Amino acid sequence: MSIRLSKSLQAVVQFDFAEVMRSRWLVFSSGLYALLAALFVLVGLRQSTVLGFTGMGRVLLSLCHVLLLLLPLVALAACGQVINRARDDGTFEFLFSQPITRSDYFLAVSLVRFAVLVLPLVALFALLAFLGWTIFGQEISWVFLGRSVVICASLLWAFVGFGLAISVSVRNQAKAIMYLLVIWVTGVVLLDFALIGLMLVWRLNPQTIFILASLNPVEAARMALLSSADPTLAALGPVGFYLVNRLGTGVLFALGATWPAAAGSIAWIWGRRQFIQNDLV
């Protein structure tokens, strides 16, 4: 039984990885990360100190800040159409007439998509740290590097989960794209200043704003990243600054590292359940 299960998982992993390579997702995500990194290296290393970080440390911080906005979109694009497209083009009708369980398929696709998104990022961070050390002679901030990787991976998993859940539950591909965009925009817009704007316009209770901020995986990740680097009002914004003072940087990091992953896991479990229980075609 276990041999069959691993065979089924292995076959789908290989099949989907080949599909991802063909669709050039790996090249695209790696290229995008590398392009951003190159831009920040070029600009960042020439400028003066920002947020107390200099050189490669600041480049990493700035890069992560931009990635926090970009990673959700890349993850949603990579996962948001995978199920409904396979359902439409007849892949499922053929594939599930083979000895493959739905749970194996869902797990395999999730693992491949997550790996393809997160591994180039880890490689890029490692490369930047190595460059900073060898070329610019700067000490590597392993703690910051590790924290950045954990937070980015957690955020990626969140949006892999959201994307797969949408892909399972929304059969119409055009509608699915619309929902994916709404999720991304919601995550990106409900950051510090927009939340304060909401509070002022709709006279929302500050507690509501702090809860909204913490619930938004992008904001949770952002606060965790910045608080570990420089927990100042200018860097974090009023909501983040309040929370870091209230909760402390350790708790904020824990929140930023675990909450996005937990939210993504909840969406993933829900999507998996829908996928297993509902009609396949």
Added chain:
Amino acid sequence: MQVELRKVTKRFGSVLALRNVSLVVPSGQKVALVGPNGSGKSTLIRAIMGMVAVEGEVLLNGRAPFHDPLRLANQIAYVPQNPPSLSASTSELVHTVSLLRGLKESAVQVIASSLNLNLGEVWNRPVRELSGGTKEKLMVALAVAAKPSLLILDEPTASLDTASRLRFFELFEQFTVDVTVILCSHRFEEVRQLARRVVVLEAGQIAWEGEASDFLDGQALVAMGVQGVEDSQERLPTGPTASATACKDLGCEV
């Protein structure tokens, strides 16, 4: 493999695709599902393969498919009417299926060549770029090479030319001696060549079932009261010709 359906009903929203269908296909029997478009044939085979959730029971060898899905799926092979539009290459597809079913890729190649398909020529080409006939042959080769106990065929020769169709019928004779076969077809020739029993579906219900020879003689159509059958049989005393004419009312191609 014995296939049994007990009071199977399937709804898609307000549309009732299958209504209380009960059917037993004993092990080794060859059954054709015949009926017009939308009569529930595809839904029925998807229900058997566990792709759609239904009310009622589907039993394979007396057990629910979810009892041991991998073991059962390993004994089932399926040739879809519309082969998947995969960007994967032929080699990837053959490799994946071989890995899943524990087959030798050479076994697939042997079957394919008996259908006049040289897999080497299309080995690195994406499946979606193959012609309809080539895709169909590939699907048949993968299904037959799996040596299934239950073979489900949905319009298997629709895209094949005459010579390939004849080769397919020969291959079918050779490889399906003890295999249970469920065939969905609109083609008279396929029913004649591949089935011993016919089940006619209409509006999600079994409208008639019996021997393939009776169906081909037009008895099913008479029994169902298909318009014009009685007249045509009076005019044309030979059964097959009469049924051929009236069979078109069931969406069959003669």
